[in-house]
Amino acid sequence: MKEIKKHLILWGLLIHNSLMSQLEYRANFFTGIAMELGYFLAKIVYMIVIYKTGVPINGLTPDEVLVFFGTYMIATGPYAGLYMMNLFDVGRQVQTGDLDLLLVKPVSLQFMLTLKRSDLSIFTVDVLLGIAAVTVGLVRMAVPVGLLDMLGYLGFLLSGSLIAYSMFLLPQVLAFRLVKTNSLAGLVDSSWDFNNLPMGIYSRLVQQIGVFVLPIFVITNFPALFLLHKMEPLYAVWGIAGPFVWFLLTSFLFRLGLKHYQSASS
Amino acid sequence: MALIEVTGLQKTFEYTKKEEGLKSSFHSLFHREKLYKEAVKGIDFSLEKGEMVGFLGPNGAGKTTTLKMLSGILFPTGGQATVMGYVPWERKKDFKMRFAIVMGQKSQLWWDLPAVESFTLNRHIYEIDEAEYRKTLGELTEILNVEALMGVQVRRLSLGERMKMELIASLLHKPEVIFLDEPTIGLDFISQKRIREFLREYNREKQTTVLLTSHSIGDIEDLCRRTIIIADGTIVYDGELKKINSLFGERKRIQVSFETEEAAQRDLSRFGTVCSREGVQVVLEVKREDVREISRMILETLPATDFNISDIPVEEGIARLYTGRNSQ
Numbered sequence: 086m087k088e089i090k091k092h093l094i095l096w097g098l099l100i101h102n103s104l105m106s107q108l109e110y111r112a113n114f115f116t117g118i119a120m121e122l123g124y125f126l127a128k129i130v131y132m133i134v135i136y137k138t139g140v141p142i143n144g145l146t147p148d149e150v151l152v153f154f155g156t157y158m159i160a161t162g163p164y165a166g167l168y169m170m171n172l173f174d175v176g177r178q179v180q181t182g183d184l185d186l187l188l189v190k191p192v193s194l195q196f197m198l199t200l201k202r203s204d205l206s207i208f209t210v211d212v213l214l215g216i217a218a219v220t221v222g223l224v225r226m227a228v229p230v231g232l233l234d235m236l237g238y239l240g241f242l243l244s245g246s247l248i249a250y251s252m253f254l255l256p257q258v259l260a261f262r263l264v265k266t267n268s269l270a271g272l273v274d275s276s277w278d279f280n281n282l283p284m285g286i287y288s289r290l291v292q293q294i295g296v297f298v299l300p301i302f303v304i305t306n307f308p309a310l311f312l313l314h315k316m317e318p319l320y321a322v323w324g325i326a327g328p329f330v331w332f333l334l335t336s337f338l339f340r341l342g343l344k345h346y347q348s349a350s351s
Numbered sequence: 352m353a354l355i356e357v358t359g360l361q362k363t364f365e366y367t368k369k370e371e372g373l374k375s376s377f378h379s380l381f382h383r384e385k386l387y388k389e390a391v392k393g394i395d396f397s398l399e400k401g402e403m404v405g406f407l408g409p410n411g412a413g414k415t416t417t418l419k420m421l422s423g424i425l426f427p428t429g430g431q432a433t434v435m436g437y438v439p440w441e442r443k444k445d446f447k448m449r450f451a452i453v454m455g456q457k458s459q460l461w462w463d464l465p466a467v468e469s470f471t472l473n474r475h476i477y478e479i480d481e482a483e484y485r486k487t488l489g490e491l492t493e494i495l496n497v498e499a500l501m502g503v504q505v506r507r508l509s510l511g512e513r514m515k516m517e518l519i520a521s522l523l524h525k526p527e528v529i530f531l532d533e534p535t536i537g538l539d540f541i542s543q544k545r546i547r548e549f550l551r552e553y554n555r556e557k558q559t560t561v562l563l564t565s566h567s568i569g570d571i572e573d574l575c576r577r578t579i580i581i582a583d584g585t586i587v588y589d590g591e592l593k594k595i596n597s598l599f600g601e602r603k604r605i606q607v608s609f610e611t612e613e614a615a616q617r618d619l620s621r622f623g624t625v626c627s628r629e630g631v632q633v634v635l636e637v638k639r640e641d642v643r644e645i646s647r648m649i650l651e652t653l654p655a656t657d658f659n660i661s662d663i664p665v666e667e668g669i670a671r672l673y674t675g676r677n678s679q
Contacts (some may be wrong), residue, residue: 091475098472106463109504185424186459190476340605344426347364348419 086116091194103203104329114206121165121210125158132218144286148225149313155218156242156309157281158211163246164253164277166208171199173274174267175257182348195339199254223312234312241308243330249304251331254339261342280305296320300327352436353397354528354560355421359430362391362416382433390416392584393430398671400527401558403550405571408581409673414564417581418530420451434528448477453528455533458513459520460505466516467501472521477524484523491519495549498627511542516548531563537568547573568592568666580672587672595668602638607649608632608657622649636663 107114132154135147142150175198178184187197223230256273260266276299284292284302295302298322307324310316316324368376383521391413408414419425421432423439423446432439437446454622460469474484492498495515505513514534521529530549535543551574554561565571571578571592578595580588588595596602605623609615609631619625622645623637637645642660649655 091478095472096473098475102461102464102468102472105468106461109463183457185419185454186452186457188424188442189422189447189450189452191444191478192476346425348424 092193095192095196096200099201100203100205103201104205107204107206117204118206118210121163121207125210128154128158131282143283145283145285146226148222151222151225152219152313153306153309155215155220155222156312157180157305158218159242160215160249160280160305161173161277162208162211162247164249165211166204166206168199168203168250168299169253169274171202172205172253172257173267173270174202175199176260176270179260179346184346185348188346194343195254195336199250218313219312221337228313230312238308238312241311243306244324247303248300248327248331251328251335252300254335256341258335258338261345273329276301283309296323300331303327354400354402355396355398355419355432355562357394357396357417357430357432360391360396360420360427360432361389361392361393361419361429362413362425363422363428364388389584391427391581394581394584394586396586398560398562398578400560401554402577403554403561403563404577405575405578406466406562406564406581407568407571407578407669408564412581412673413584415532415583416579418452418532418562418564422530423447424452444462448524449526449635450528450530451521451524452530452533453517453521453534455514455536457463458505458517460513460516462506463504465502466505466508466520469505469516469520473520473523479524487525488519488524491522494552495545498621499545504572506537509542511538511545513544514538514542515549518546522553523555526559528560529562531565532560533565534563536566543567543569550574568669572665580669582673592665595665595672598668598672602636603639603642604661604663605635605637605642605646605649606632606657606659606661607635607653607655610654610656614654632633 107117107164132147132151135142135150139147141147143152178198184194184198187201188194190197253270253273256266258271259269279295279301284295284306287295292302303324307316307320310320311324362601364387364597366386366388367379368386369379378675390411394413394417404413406417416425420427421434421439423442426440435446435449437443439446459473460466461472470488473479474481478488489636495518497515497519500508500512500516505516508516518534534550535546538546545572550561550563553559554574561574563570563575576591577585578588578590578592580595588598604626613629615628615631615633619633619635623635623641626634626636628634635645646658650658
C-alpha cells in the first residue's frame with residue numbers, strides 16, 4: 086500500500102513537471118491543443134455523415150453511435166496524453182542507454198519508463214470533447230443514467246485503459262531484444278482507430294478476435310455497451326478480468342525482457 | 352568484510368558483423384554473423400568502507416561496463432560481486448536506496464525545468480523526509496556554491512554548473528557508495544578543480560565509498576590514493592598511482608640541454624636510452640642506481656648548459672600498461 090501511495094505521488098509530480106516543461110514553450114503548447122482539436126474535427130466527420138444519412142448501423146441509432154464515438158475520444162485522452170509518447174520512446178531509451186539512470190532508482194522501472202512524460206493538453210481536450218459527445222448522445226436518446234450506470238461506465242473505462250496500456254506496451258518489451266521497434270509500435274498504434282466505431286460493424290469472427298485475442302474492442306466498446314445496456318454477460322466478466330490478465334502478463338514479460346538490456350557504450 | 356567485493360566478474364557482449372557498403376546491409380537483413388566481445392574478463396578487487404579508488408583504463412577497456420554491473424544496470428556473464436552485501440543485479444530496492452551512480456555523459460535532470468524540480472522528484476523517489484531534504488539540499492548547494500542557480504532551467508546552465516546539479520541530485524539520499532563515471536568530462540580546468548575539491552571533502556566528511564572512472568589523470572592523482580587500472584577487460588594494476596613506474600624497474604629521466612644542436616646530435620647511447628631529441632635538448636632514461644655516475648660523466652665530458660633529473664611521468668607508465676608493454 087505504501088508503495089502504491091509513493092507511486093501515485095510520483096505520478097502526480099511527473100505530470101506536474103511535464104506540464105511545466107510544456108508551458109516553457111508557449112507556441113508549441115497552443116499548437117498541440119489546436120492539433121488535437123483538428124484531430125477531433127477530422128473524426129467528427131464520420132458522425133456528421135451518420136447523422137445526415139440517418140441509417141442505423143448494425144441496429145445502432147446515430148445517437149448510440151455518438152456515445153461510442155464519445156467514449157472513444159475519452160479513452161484516447163489517457164492513451165495519447167498519458168502514456169503513448171512514453172511507449173514510443175522505449176526503443177530510443179534502450180538504444181541510447183538512457184534507461185541506465187532510471188534502472189538504478191528505487192521505484193518501478195515500468196512505471197517510470199511508461200509514465201514519465203505526459204501531455205495534459207491532449208488529455209484534457211480529448212476527455213472534455215468525449216464527455217460532451219457522450220452527453221449529447223444520451224440527452225438526445227433521453228436515456229436515464231443512474232449512479233450504477235455511471236460507476237460501471239467509469240469502471241469499464243478504467244479497465245479499458247489498463248488493457249490498452251498493457252497491450253500497447255507489449256511490443257515495446259521487444260525493444261530490449263530488438264533495440265529498434267518504432268515500426269512495430271507504429272503498426273500497433275494504427276490499430277487504435279479500429280475503436281472509433283462500434284465493433285458491431287465487424288464480422289462476428291473479427292469481434293471475437295478483437296475482444297479475446299487482441300482486446301482492442303474492450304478499450305472503448307465495453308464502456309459504451311455497458312452504458313447502453315447492450316453488454317453480454319461474458320463480455321462483462323472479460324471486461325473485469327481481462328485487464329488484470331493482460332497487465333500481469335505484460336509486466337512479467339517486461340521484467341523478463343529487461344534481463345536482455347545491454348545498455349549502450351558511453 | 353569489504354564493502355565492495357568483486358570476484359571473477361565477466362561480461363561478454365553479443366554483436367553482429369557488418370561489412371562496408373549497402374550490399375552487405377541488404378545481405379545482413381537475412382544473414383548475420385554473430386560475434387562476441389569480452390568486455391570484462393574475470394576481474395577481482397575489493398573496496399573497504401570510506402575508500403576512494405580511481406578506476407583507469409583506455410576507451411573500451413571495461414571500466415563503465417564494470418560500473419554498470421556493480422550498480423545493477425547490467426547482468427554479468429559470469430563471476431560474483433557484492434556491494435554492501437547486496438548482489439547488484441538483483442536490483443533490490445534496499446540496495447538502490449543506498450547507492451548512487453553519476454555518469455558524466457548522462458543526465459537525470461529535467462532539461463526544461465530548474466534542477467530543484469528534479470531534486471523534489473528524487474526526494475519522493477528516495478523517500479527523504481522533508482526537513483532532512485531541506486537540510487541536505489542547503490548544505491550541498493552551499494558547498495557547491497549554486498544557491499543562485501536554483502531557479503534557472505537546466506538547459507541554461509553551463510556544463511560545470513549542470514554537473515554540480517547532477518551531483519546534488521545523486522547525493523540527496525546520502526548514498527553510502529557512489530560510482531562516478533567520468534564526472535569531469537568536458538569541464539574546464541576551474542570546474543574540474545571545484546568538483547574534485549567537493550568530492551574530496553565529501554568523501555572525507557561522510558566516509559562514503561567511491562569508485563571513480565576518469566580519463567583525467569588529474570582527477571585520480573588528486574582524489575585517490577589507490578588506483579585500479581583495467582586494460583582489455585583485465586586488471587593490470589592495483590595500487591598507488593605514484594608507484595606505477597616501479598612496474599617498469601626503477602628508472603629515472605635525465606634532461607640535458609647542450610650549447611649547440613651539433614652537440615645534441617652526438618651518439619649518447621653509452622649513457623642510457625635516448626627517449627627524445629629536440630633542438631639542443633636530449634632526454635635520457637637511465638637506471639636509478641646509475642643516475643649519480645652518469646650525471647657526473649655527462650657534466651664532465653659534454654658541453655651541457657642545463658641539467659634536470661626527474662621520475663618517469665605517471666602518464667607514461669599508465670600508457671605502457673594500456674598498451675600491454677608492462678614487461679619492458
